Amino acid sequence: MTPQTNISSRAWAELMFLSLIWGGSFLAIRTALDEIAPITSVFFRVLPATAALWAYTRLRGIPVPRDPRLWLAALVMGGLNNILPFTLMAWGQLHVTTGLTSILNATTAIWGALLAALVFADERMTPRKAMGIGLGFAGVALAIGPGALNGLNLESLGQMAIIGGTLSYAFASLWGRRFLRGVAPEMAACLMLTGSSVLIVPLMLVTEGVPPLSLAPVTWAAILYYALIATAFAYILYYRILAMAGASNLMLVTLLVPPVAISLGALVRDETLTAPAIAGFGLLALGLAVLDGRLWARISRRAPRRV
DSSP, rough: OHHHHHHHHHHHHHHHHHHHHHHHHHHHHHTTTTTSSSHHHHHHHHHHHHHHHHHHHHHTOOOOOHHHHHHHHHHHHIIIIIIIHHHHHHHTTTTOOOOHHHHHHTHHHHHHHHHHHOGGGGOOHHHHHHHEEEEHHHHHHHHHHHGGOOOOOOOHHHHHHHHHHHHHHHHHHHHHHHHHHSSSSHHHHHHHHHHHHHHHHHHHHHHHSOOOOOOOHHHHHHHIIIIIIIIOOOOHHHHHHHHOOOOOHHHHHHHHHHHHHHHHHHHOOOOOOOOOHHHHHHHHHHHHHHHOOOOHHHHHHHHHHHH
16 A cells, blocks of 8 residues: 555644644543542543444444454453553653653654564664654653653653553554454444453452542543543544545654643643753654655655766
C-alpha cells in the first residue's frame, strides 16, 4: 500500500479536530483525578467507551468475529493498549503537568519505529529512521531535564510511568499488527475495549474498591468527555482520517496534540513548562518529522548532486 503524501482540506480539518479532542483529554483526565483514583479513572474510561462502540458497530452492521483466538488477542491488546498505559499515565499525571505528559506521550511514535525495526522484516532500520529515533529520544531527555538523574522523586517516577505507558502503546501496535490483522478497524477497537473492560473491573475492585458515584459535576463532565469523546468517538474519527489521509499523514496528530494540551493546562490549571521542556518538544518534533520521511525526501531532492 503506497503511503499518501497529500492531504485534503477536509482531512486537515478532521485531523485538527482530533488533535483538539486528544489535547483536551489530558486536562479532562487530570480534572477527574482530583476526585477519583487512577485505576478507577480507567474504569470510568473504558466501560462507557466500550458500550458506545458496541452500539456504533451494531448500527453499522459490522460483523462480530467468531474466532476465539481473536477475542484472546483482543484481551491482550486491551491490556497493552488501554489498561497498562492508561493506568501508568493517569498515575503519572498526578505528579507531572498535563503539558509535559502530552509531550512525553508523543514518544509512542519513536518507540513504535524502534520496535517495528527490531521485529518486522519490512520495517528494517535505516539511517533516516536511526536519526529520527535518536533525535526523538534526545528531545525526551531534554524535556525531562538532567534533574531526573539526581535521584528518584514523585515527579521523576511520574515521568517514568508516562514513558512506560508510551512503550506499552508501542508493544500494542506490534501485537495488533500481528494478531488483529484483517479485522475491521472499528471492530478491532471494540474488541480491544471489551477486553479492557474485562480486565479493569477485578483490578479496580482489588486495588481501589467499588467506584464512587457521588462525584462533583465537573468530575462527571470530565469522565464523560474522556470516555465518550476522547476515546469512543476519537477511535471512530481516527480510522476515518486513516482511510482518507493515510498513516503517514495521521502521524501529524502526534505533533498537534501537545500545543493544545499545554495551552489548556496553562489556561485552566495555571501550569507552566520550563524552557528545556519546550525545546525538548521541538527536538522530538524534528525526530518525528525525520521518521515521517517527507522532510528527508524534500531535503534530498534539493541537495546539489556531485558530478
